[in-house]
Amino acid sequence: xxxxxxxxxxxxxxxxxxxxxxxxxxxxxxxxxxxxxxxxxxxxxxxxxxxxxxxxxxxxxxxxxxxxxxxxxxxxxxxxxxxxxxxxxxxxxxxxxxxxxxxxxxxxxxxxxxxxxxxxxxxxxxxxxxxxxxxxxxxxxxxxxxxxxxxxxxxxxxxxxxxxxxxxxxxxxxxxxxxxxxxxxxxxxxxxxxxxxxxxxxxxxxxxxxxxxxxxxxxxxxxxxxxxxxxxxxxxxxxxxxxxxxxxxxxxxxxxxxxxxxxxxxxxxxxxxxxxxxxxxxxxxxxxxxxxxxxxxxxxxxxxxxxxxxxxxxxxxxxxxxxxxxxxxxxxxxxxxxxxxxxxxxxxxxxxxxxxxxxxxxxxxxxxxxxxxxxxxxxxxxxxxxxxxxxxxxxxxxxxxxxxxxxxxxxxxxxxxxxxxxxxxxxxxxxxxxxxxxxxxxxxxxxxxxxxxxxxxxxxxxxxxxxxxxxxxxx
Amino acid sequence: xxxxxxxxxxxxxxxxxxxxxxxxxxxxxxxxxxxxxxxxxxxxxxxxxxxxxxxxxxxxxxxxxxxxxxxxxxxxxxxxxxxxxxxxxxxxxxxxxxxxxxxxxxxxxxxxxxxxxxxxxxxxx
Numbered sequence: 001x002x003x004x005x006x007x008x009x010x011x012x013x014x015x016x017x018x019x020x021x022x023x024x025x026x027x028x029x030x031x032x033x034x035x036x037x038x039x040x041x042x043x044x045x046x047x048x049x050x051x052x053x054x055x056x057x058x059x060x061x062x063x064x065x066x067x068x069x070x071x072x073x074x075x076x077x078x079x080x081x082x083x084x085x086x087x088x089x090x091x092x093x094x095x096x097x098x099x100x101x102x103x104x105x106x107x108x109x110x111x112x113x114x115x116x117x118x119x120x121x122x123x124x125x126x127x128x129x130x131x132x133x134x135x136x137x138x139x140x141x142x143x144x145x146x147x148x149x150x151x152x153x154x155x156x157x158x159x160x161x162x163x164x165x166x167x168x169x170x171x172x173x174x175x176x177x178x179x180x181x182x183x184x185x186x187x188x189x190x191x192x193x194x195x196x197x198x199x200x201x202x203x204x205x206x207x208x209x210x211x212x213x214x215x216x217x218x219x220x221x222x223x224x225x226x227x228x229x230x231x232x233x234x235x236x237x238x239x240x241x242x243x244x245x246x247x248x249x250x251x252x253x254x255x256x257x258x259x260x261x262x263x264x265x266x267x268x269x270x271x272x273x274x275x276x277x278x279x280x281x282x283x284x285x286x287x288x289x290x291x292x293x294x295x296x297x298x299x300x301x302x303x304x305x306x307x308x309x310x311x312x313x314x315x316x317x318x319x320x321x322x323x324x325x326x327x328x329x330x331x332x333x334x335x336x337x338x339x340x341x342x343x344x345x346x347x348x349x350x351x352x353x354x355x356x357x358x359x360x361x362x363x364x365x366x367x368x369x370x371x372x373x374x375x376x377x378x379x380x381x382x383x384x385x386x387x388x389x390x391x392x393x394x395x396x397x398x399x400x401x402x403x404x405x406x407x408x409x410x411x412x413x414x415x416x417x418x419x420x421x422x423x424x425x426x427x428x429x430x431x432x433x434x435x436x437x438x439x440x441x442x443x444x445x446x447x448x449x450x451x452x453x454x455x456x457x458x459x460x461x462x463x464x465x466x467x468x469x470x471x472x473x474x475x
Numbered sequence: 476x477x478x479x480x481x482x483x484x485x486x487x488x489x490x491x492x493x494x495x496x497x498x499x500x501x502x503x504x505x506x507x508x509x510x511x512x513x514x515x516x517x518x519x520x521x522x523x524x525x526x527x528x529x530x531x532x533x534x535x536x537x538x539x540x541x542x543x544x545x546x547x548x549x550x551x552x553x554x555x556x557x558x559x560x561x562x563x564x565x566x567x568x569x570x571x572x573x574x575x576x577x578x579x580x581x582x583x584x585x586x587x588x589x590x591x592x593x594x595x596x597x598x599x600x
Binding site: 258260267312353 | 491497501561563569583584585587
């Protein structure tokens with residue numbers, strides 16, 4: 001048995017891999033987020049250290065001023081006390097404390113914290129202090145009212161200066177505090193914004209990655225399924241083709257025995273008339289059965305998409321003559337006139353699929369004869385007005401096809417609805433096959449019909465004429 | 476039929492052998508029947524024939540392979556070959572013609588059509 005060639009399986013598609021895309025995206029997002037956090041944190045820490053240092057210096061300076069002021073007030077109190085409580089030693093001690101406060105204030109670590117104007121005022125206050133000290137010492141020696149008065153005035157002047165400086169320092173401190181608070185607040189807001197900004201970004205990234213991975217998995221699964229389905233369908237299709245091929249051989253081989261032997265018997269000149277008629281009847285039944293088998297094989301092959309158009313050079317006139325021989329018997333049986341007309345305008349040789357064209361013509365003619373009870377069936381083969389196109393026209397005087405049925409009769413297993421279901425002959429496949437084969441050859445079938453008058457099936461096909469040299473072989 | 480052409484019939488099916496041989500007698504031609512491609516090669520090596528009628532579906536070596544072998548052998552390269560098959564396939568017809576078959580018909584065949592092909596291919600008048 002010859003094996004029908006099975007189509008070579010296509011190599012499986014390689015599913016593309018994006019396995020590293022997800023982790024890479026997640027890592028990238030994490031690194032970006034962490035860097036942003038660290039950067040923001042460092043900025044805040046730096047700024048708040050700077051502001052705090054400035055602030056602490058100011059606070060220290062203010063504190064020193066306050067201490068100086070307190071000592072000045074104590075000194076004032078000592079100087080103010082008169083008579084029995086006058087204590088020159090206490091005044092001297094207190095003066096030393098004031099001097100030491102001034103000395104601390106002039107230490108560069110603290111003094112630099114003041115601005116130039118404040119430093120000038122401190123110097124001014126110190127100058128006054130320098131001037132007041134001899135007066136103070138004189139007062140310790142001989143406390144009189146005039147000297148006391150003078151010391152008190154000078155101390156008051158120094159006190160008001162330090163007092164003013166301290167107040168200014170407080171304002172500076174509170175301003176700085178507010179600035180630091182504001183800055184801290186802004187930084188916190190900044191941090192919150194960064195976090196708030198990054199959370200959706202990070203979430204979005206995660207969602208994106210998850211969806212990417214899922215869609216990748218789905219795509220992969222889909223590819224795998226499609227691949228499996230493709231392979232299964234190819235295998236099924238190959239199996240089906242193989243089965244159809246085997247079935248065609250196994251059904252047609254016994255049909256060949258029946259038809260061939262009947263043919264031989266019929267050629268025997270010693271047959272009597274009755275035997276000859278009986279053989280003819282068997283032969284016609286066998287022919288009909290063969291047509292049905294071929295129809296079923298054809299429709300199965302068409303349904304599985306296996307129509308193959310195989311073209312070769314064909315002699316038109318002898319081809320049409322074979323059609324006539326094949327169909328004339330059927331027409332004779334029903335006592336129908338059967339006319340064949342081949343236009344002299346046809347080329348003698350055409351390049352086409354002989355078997356497929358024969359199936360179309362014989363199916364249409366058999367169909368016409370089947371549904372015509374009296375009158376005539378005719379076949380004409382003409383060139384179409386379109387160059388390169390040809391027409392097969394099958395006309396009958398049959399029962400006709402109602403407009404509602406004119407489309408559906410080209411579907412498999414469908415016959416016209418007007419006739420009784422059980423009075424029909426045949427499979428209802430002929431027209432479906434003719435249409436599908438005509439379309440497979442690049443052509444069309446057109447039907448015009450009138451109930452009670454008859455039908456005209458027109459097949460239009462593009463056929464290549466054999467070149468003139470080759471054509472001579474056929475003329 | 477000593478005056479007729481000798482045609483080698485390569486066919487494994489007994490009934491087909493009978494039908495083909497009987498139709499060849501009507502052609503008229505002499506039928507020499509073998510059941511396989513291998514047997515056909517042995518016969519062809521020893522006896523001259525005027526043509527071959529070849530079933531493409533054979534046990535063992537198939538008809539297409541035999542046809543290629545015959546076409547590649549100078550002695551049989553020009554031998555007229557009529558091939559046939561019960562496969563309902565346009566593709567097989569194409570393969571047969573591509574392998575060098577002089578003609579192809581599908582089985583079951585109309586006896587008149589078969590005789591017409593036989594007479595044309597083996598030039599029996």
